[in-house]
Amino acid sequence: MKDYKKQNQKNSRCEVSRKCGGCQNIDVPYKEQLAKKQRRVGGLLKGFGKVRPIIGMDQPLHYRNKVHAVFDFQKGRGIVSGIYQERTHNVIPVDGCLLEDEKADQIILSIRSLAKSFKIKTYDEDTGYGLLRHVLVRVGHATGQIMVVLVLGSPIFPSKKNFVSELCKLHPEITTIVVNVNNRRTSMVLGDKEQVIYGKGYIEDILCGRTFKISPKSFYQVNAVQTEILYQKAVEYARLTGKETVVDAYCGIGTIALTAAGQAGKVIGVELNRDAVRDAVANARVNQVKNVDFYQNDAGRFMRQLAEAQEKVDVVFLDPPRSGSTEEFMDALLCLRPARVVYISCNPETLARDLGYLTSKKQYRVEEITPVDMFPFTDNIEVCAALSGRK
Numbered sequence: 001m002k003d004y005k006k007q008n009q010k011n012s013r014c015e016v017s018r019k020c021g022g023c024q025n026i027d028v029p030y031k032e033q034l035a036k037k038q039r040r041v042g043g044l045l046k047g048f049g050k051v052r053p054i055i056g057m058d059q060p061l062h063y064r065n066k067v068h069a070v071f072d073f074q075k076g077r078g079i080v081s082g083i084y085q086e087r088t089h090n091v092i093p094v095d096g097c098l099l100e101d102e103k104a105d106q107i108i109l110s111i112r113s114l115a116k117s118f119k120i121k122t123y124d125e126d127t128g129y130g131l132l133r134h135v136l137v138r139v140g141h142a143t144g145q146i147m148v149v150l151v152l153g154s155p156i157f158p159s160k161k162n163f164v165s166e167l168c169k170l171h172p173e174i175t176t177i178v179v180n181v182n183n184r185r186t187s188m189v190l191g192d193k194e195q196v197i198y199g200k201g202y203i204e205d206i207l208c209g210r211t212f213k214i215s216p217k218s219f220y221q222v223n224a225v226q227t228e229i230l231y232q233k234a235v236e237y238a239r240l241t242g243k244e245t246v247v248d249a250y251c252g253i254g255t256i257a258l259t260a261a262g263q264a265g266k267v268i269g270v271e272l273n274r275d276a277v278r279d280a281v282a283n284a285r286v287n288q289v290k291n292v293d294f295y296q297n298d299a300g301r302f303m304r305q306l307a308e309a310q311e312k313v314d315v316v317f318l319d320p321p322r323s324g325s326t327e328e329f330m331d332a333l334l335c336l337r338p339a340r341v342v343y344i345s346c347n348p349e350t351l352a353r354d355l356g357y358l359t360s361k362k363q364y365r366v367e368e369i370t371p372v373d374m375f376p377f378t379d380n381i382e383v384c385a386a387l388s389g390r391k
Contacts (some may be wrong), residue, residue: 001050005126011027011374012026012027013026013027013078013098014026014097014098014176016079016082016083016092016093016094018324018369019085019086019092020083020084020085020086020092020337021085021086021087022083022086022097022099022374022378023056023098023099023375023377023378024378025377025378025379026098026377027378029157030056030057030060030376030377032157033373033376033377034054034056034373037050037054037371037373037381038053038054038371040348040381041054041348041369041371041381041383044348044349044351044352045348045351045352045355045369045383045385046067046326046365047081048247048352048355048356048359048366048369048385049365049366049367049368049369049385050367051369051370051371052124052344052368052369052370052371054316054371054372054373054381055226055229055233055370055371055372055373056181056373056376057225057226057373057376059225060100060223060373060376061099061124062098062099062100062101062102063097063099063222063225063226063376064097064100064101064104064218064223065101065104065139065140065141065205065222065223065224066136066137066138066139066220066223067097067100067101067104067105067108067134067136067139067237067333068083068134068136068139068189069081069082069083069108069134069135069136070082070083070084070133070134071091071112071122071123071132071133071135072091072122072246073121073122073124073130073135074091074093074334075234077093078116079112079116079120079122080111080112080114081093081094081108081109081111081135082094084178089125089187090220095109096109098173098208098377099376099377099378100328101137101139101304103139103171103173104138104139104146104147106139107135107146107148107167107171107174108137110167110170110171111135111148111150111167111337114163114166114167114170114315115132118157118158118159118162118163120132120163123152123153124187128153129152130230131152131153131157131319132150132151132152132153133151133152133153133182133189134149134151134182134189135148135149135150135151136148136149136151136180136189136190136216137149138203138214138216138220139203140203140205140206140214141205141224142205142206142207142224143203143204143205143206144173145175145176145203145204145205145263146171146173146174146175146176146203146371147175147176147177147178147199147202147203147214147216148167148174148176148177148178149176149177149178149179149180149190149216150177150178150180151180151181151182151189151190151191152179152180152181152182152185153181153182153183154181155179155181155193155195157179157340160179160197164177164198165190166196168198174197174198174199175199175200175203176196176198176199176200176201176203177196177197177198177199178194178195178196178197178201178216179194179195179196179197180193180194180216181195181284183269188380190216190217194216194383196362201215201216202214202215202216202218202279203222204286205224205232207224207228207255207259208228208229208231208232208255208259209259210255210258210259210283210287211283211286211287212253212254212255212258212279212284213253213283213286214247214253214279215275215279216275217273217275217276218275218279218316219252219253219273220253220255221255222374222375223374223375226372226373226374226382227255227374229372230344230372230374230382230384231255231256231259231267232259232270233372233384234256234259234260234317234342234344234384235256235259235260235263237340237342237367237384237386238263238315238317238340238342239340240260240264240315241261241263242263242264243265243314244264244266244314244315245265245266245267245268245311245313245314245315246260246265246266246267246268246313246314246315246316246317247267247268247269247270247303247306247313247315247317247338248260248262248267248268248269248270248317249270249299249302249303249316249317249318249319249320249329250270250299250318250319250320250321251269251270251271251276251294251319252271252273252276252280252319253276253278253279253280253283254269254279254280254281254284254292254294256317256319256344257269257280257292257294257317258280258283258284258287258289258292260317261289261291261292263359264291264315265291266291266292266293266355267291267292267293268292268293268294268295268313269292269293269294269295270294270295270296270297270299270302270303271294271295271297271299272296272297272298272299273296274296277294277295277296280294281294291353299318299325299329300325300326300328300329301328303328303332303336304328304331304334306332306362307332307335307336311336311339313336314338314339314340315338315339315340315341315342315343316333316336316338316340316341317342317344318341318343318344319344319345319347320345320350322346322347322350323347323350324345324347324350324354325343325350325354326352326354327357329359330354330358331353334358334361334363337363337389338389339388339389340386340387340388340389341358341364341386341387341388342384342385342386342387343384343385343387344353344382344383344384344385345382345383345384345385346362346374346380346382346383348371348381348383351383351385355385355387358387359387362390363389363390364383364387364388364389364390365387365388365390366386366387367386367387367388368385368386369383369384369385369386370384370385371384372384373385
């Protein structure tokens with residue numbers, strides 16, 4: 001069995017795929033991947049409504065516009081950068097990934113080389129000593145703007161100016177560099193303190209005709225090509241006429257809210273993350289969208305407050321985390337009784353659970369479900385479901 005695994009790894013498109021666990025299907029033909037995902041979504045959700053054919057990618061490689069590398073020192077290798085082995089904190093050295101933006105990977109390799117020449121010590125998780133912990137690179141798909149986030153274990157960064165100067169000489173396409181300080185022994189990548197050491201501290205990208213500001217901590221979908229398709233499908237399912245009051249729950253930096261605003265009367269976005277709300281407000285201003293208001297609040301609590309105030313809401317978009325929505329949110333939704341609900345989910349299992357809850361109350365029926373392959377070569381899948389109120 002061990003010999004088979006070694007041989008299988010040897011013939012793989014990626015030499016570390018079995019260790020990292022990030023792309024479970026790297027050696028599976030893309031059409032087979034789509035068929036497998038279609039069967040999974042159909043098996044879970046066809047009992048609720050019509051499941052449309054999955055929407056795949058024409059070019060399914062190098063789609064990730066957000067790339068994270070962990071840095072480590074290994075005996076015999078020196079400074080390495082890569083990813084954690086699945087279910088461990090062992091660092092697997094990686095020079096390039098078939099899913100990641102190629103320019104981002106090149107920048108990380110340059111940082112690794114500069115760290116050696118500047119004699120920067122990498123952070124040791126066991127002792128808590130060392131400086132360089134992680135590097136995060138975000139690339140604007142449409143704009144080409146690039147942000148580099150250096151996650152350090154200390155705010156003291158020797159030779160900072162020279163390091164930035166050398167990195168920008170190697171990669172003049174970098175538009176901003178941010179130092180993030182994470183001096184806690186935690187599995188979280190980013191800490192609370194940030195310092196902009198080059199550029200504006202954020203990048204911008206264009207999605208569905210809108211310009212979005214992306215900060216180091218902003219949630220922004222990693223596959224811009226498929227995100228446009230997903231959001232266009234979501235707005236299509238909303239059947240907006242220009243008069244509706246719309247709620248975008250779990251709105252992040254306002255991507256869905258601002259995409260829908262041009263076809264709605266009024267849009268209300270709610271998001272718990274304070275940094276994301278700040279970016280959402282800035283994004284509305286940049287795009288000169290005046291019929292959107294953003295609130296920093298828990299989505300379930302906010303929906304309950306709307307229901308208690310007997311506010312009229314016509315359409316609700318929700319795009320919750322993998323754990324799905326909460327009963328508090330869904331009970332408030334049932335009290336508000338919007339005519340249409342568009343549920344975007346990155347987890348078909350929790351989507352099935354939540355659709356079961358909503359349809360069991362006999363107030364809603366599922367009209368149609370469309371899977372969108374946001375994450376080729378992985379087991380993950382995004383799904384958009386349209387629900388309408390029963391008369």
